[in-house]
Amino acid sequence: MVWPHKSGFGIKLVRMGCKNRPYYQIGAMPSRRRTGLLPDEVIGSLDPVPNERNEIVAAVDLSRLSYWMGRGARLSVGMQTLLGLAGWTPVPPHVYIKAKQEHSTTTTTQPQESDGDGGDNGEEKIEIESILPKRLPF
Structure with missing residues (x-):
């Protein structure tokens, strides 16, 4: 199979699931492909709805991700945020x-x-909370 040019691939979040219960697949697909289509290779998944422990679950095959990034695939904004x-x-x-x-x-x-008590405990808490968003920005 002939692959497109290096910059022709991207790693994107592909929305799956229902209207009120989103689910994302992390996939490598051509950059010019319409949104909503299945990726060429699924390299992970993301469940943005917090579970009972208030955790957002994401699974990524890092070896395949590094392979695609080595081939020149670009990360979408959502993937940059998630991996960051x-x-x-x-x-x-x-x-x-x-x-x-x-x-x-x-x-x-x-x-x-x-x-x-006059302690600085509140300031440390504010600095940590200001770095991380309350929800995912995508």
Whole structure:
């Protein structure tokens, strides 16, 4: 089989499932393929609905992902975000920007309660919460 040019492939999230219960497959497919079609190779899956432990479950075959990235496949914005939050690639800047915006809206609407002990425990908690988004941005 003849493969297209290196930049012709992308790693994307392909939405599956029902209207109220989304499910994503992580697949390698040509960049010019219409959305909604099945990928050429499924290399993982993502369940964006949190489970009973409030975890978002994602599974990725990292060897196949590195193979496709080595062939020049581009990551979609959703995949950049997912792999950045997982620690496999650098976190994209738009995740930090959105987290800062969400943090500023929550601090203006909800005043912080002081414990009265004068400790800096609240500041450390705010810094960690401002980095990670409350939900996935895709």
